[in-house]
Amino acid sequence: MDVGPPALCTSFPAMESYLIHVNGKTSPPSILDVHVSLNGGKGPSLGKGKNRKAHWAVRASEMSKRTFNxxxxxxxxxxxxxxxxxxxxxxxxxxxxxxxxxPPDDEVIQAMKEALDSGQYNGYAPSVGKSWEMLSMYAAPILLLLQKSNMPTLLGILYTGYLSCREVVAGYYTCPEAPLEAQDVILTSGCSQAIELALAVLANPGQNILVPRPGFSLYKTLAQSLGIEVKFYNLLPEKSWEIDLKQMESLVDDKTACLIVNNPSNPCGSVFSKSHLQKILAVASRQCVPILADEIYADMVFEDCKYESLAKLSTNVPILSCGGLAKRWLVPGWRMGWILIHDRREIFGKEIRDGLLRLSQRILGPCTVVQGALSRILRQTSPxxxxxxxxxxxxxxxxxxxxxxxxxxxxxxxxxxxxxxxxxxxxxxxxxxxxxxxxxxxxxxxxxxxxxxxxxxxxxxxxxxxxxxxxxxxxxxxxxxxxxxxxxxxxxxxxxxxxxxx
CATH class of the missing domain: 3.90.1150.10 (Aspartate Aminotransferase, domain 1)
Known part of the structure; x- marks a missing residue:
């Protein structure tokens, strides 16, 4: 079937199960080939099978049983x-x-009103990456094709954030010491999802992560749900909740997947000094352990203190920095978060970036109306x-x-x-x-x-x-x-x- 450029190549035998192959490349192709095979000759067809269960046996998953708040x-x-x-x-x-x-700043509220009134942000957001954005150009003919064959579309899972919004977030946080581009930003449904995706891409079941004690309980909840062991390193109240660095380093072994650093801290309200952050980075560098930086309270420090981001101080330790609008902009219910990928030495490389992209496609991404307002929120909220x-x-x-x-x-x-x-x-x-x-x-x-x-x-x-x-x-x-x-x-x-x- 020739539909003219772009061409859409399909085959539809009359069978019941579908498998779609999309041949994508790093640069957008001039022709998008979609091959649809129905069952492909593999596996039994639906109907009366010999393996039919004799009785109901519905049980909660092991993942759900491990999940504990x-x-x-x-x-x-x-x-x-x-x-x-x-x-x-x-x-x-x-x-x-x-x-x-x-209350939020008036500019924040007005930005949301304008985004909603514009009518431009009621659908799914465009996707991450240039190759995905090229794919979105062909969404309409592919969707029409799939609808004609009574097949549910898989396109929605590709959508994880407007390119313009990722550019805005990158521009807001970039600095000479830790430069960022749109490709370094993943938009998420709140900072909690950012932390979940970061954990999921860095650690496998059976590995362990290092978590602050006292610390935000979600780290343990997410890790145990994913089958990841939690090891607690101590914060010292007599030192304004600085990390016990020797004790933390003693926890590292060959199964340690990442170190979580929460600064400023929930529940402590502490803020690490530049020198202390440099010591944390030295441990991570010696042990070759990447850092998940929970920086949802970034810049929320009192006048007698200064906030330093970990990425700005790192020369070689790769960092996934998780943040969002919830706390600093006082809108936790709007569920807008992000992951900033800091990897100047290419230690994460393509594998972690691709892994984050795939994981982010499990849901339809953060609220598109908030994305529509994000540029004005970040650029025009009053000092x-x-x-x-x-x-x-x-x-x-x-x-x-x-x-x-x-x-x-x-x-x-x-x-x-x-x-x-x-x-x-x-x-x-x-x-x-x-x-x-x-x-x-x-x-x-x-x-x-x-x-x-x-x-x-x-x-x-x-x-x-x-x-x-x-x-x-x-x-x-x-x-x-x-x-x-x-x-x-x-x-x-x-x-x-x-x-x-x-």
Missing amino acids: PIRAIVDSMKVEPNHQKPLISLSIGDPTVFGNL EFYHNTLSFLKSNADLCYDALSTVCGLQPVRPSGAMYLMVGIQMEHFPEFENDVEFTERLIAEQSVFCLPATCFEYPNFFRVVITVPEEMMVEACRRIQQFCERHYEGAEGSQDLECDK
């Missing part, structure tokens, strides 16, 4: 009701939109918006730290960025509570203040405070926490003075 499990197990005489103050969820006091957000977060962080520093039995660690603060519990002074989970349960029951126990982050005897709540709510929460601790605090056994020295 520690935060969900711990929170769901907390069988406690808030004190109904006091309104609940939730300091538990890292969603800056909950209380309405941190004042960023400044005001960080000023508010620092003010709340200082307020919370100063208030809880005076409370007997508590040891807060001052944050330098992100949206969180970690508070140590001197459990020996609260003997009626077995652990941080019981402590936070009773805090809810008596004072209606909900903080996540740090057992959720693999770090018992701490709890995490989210600092995005309105100031008056933060003041009230700290007052209630102080009342709670004063009620339950006990001095050291055998001590004549049962009062603390704070």
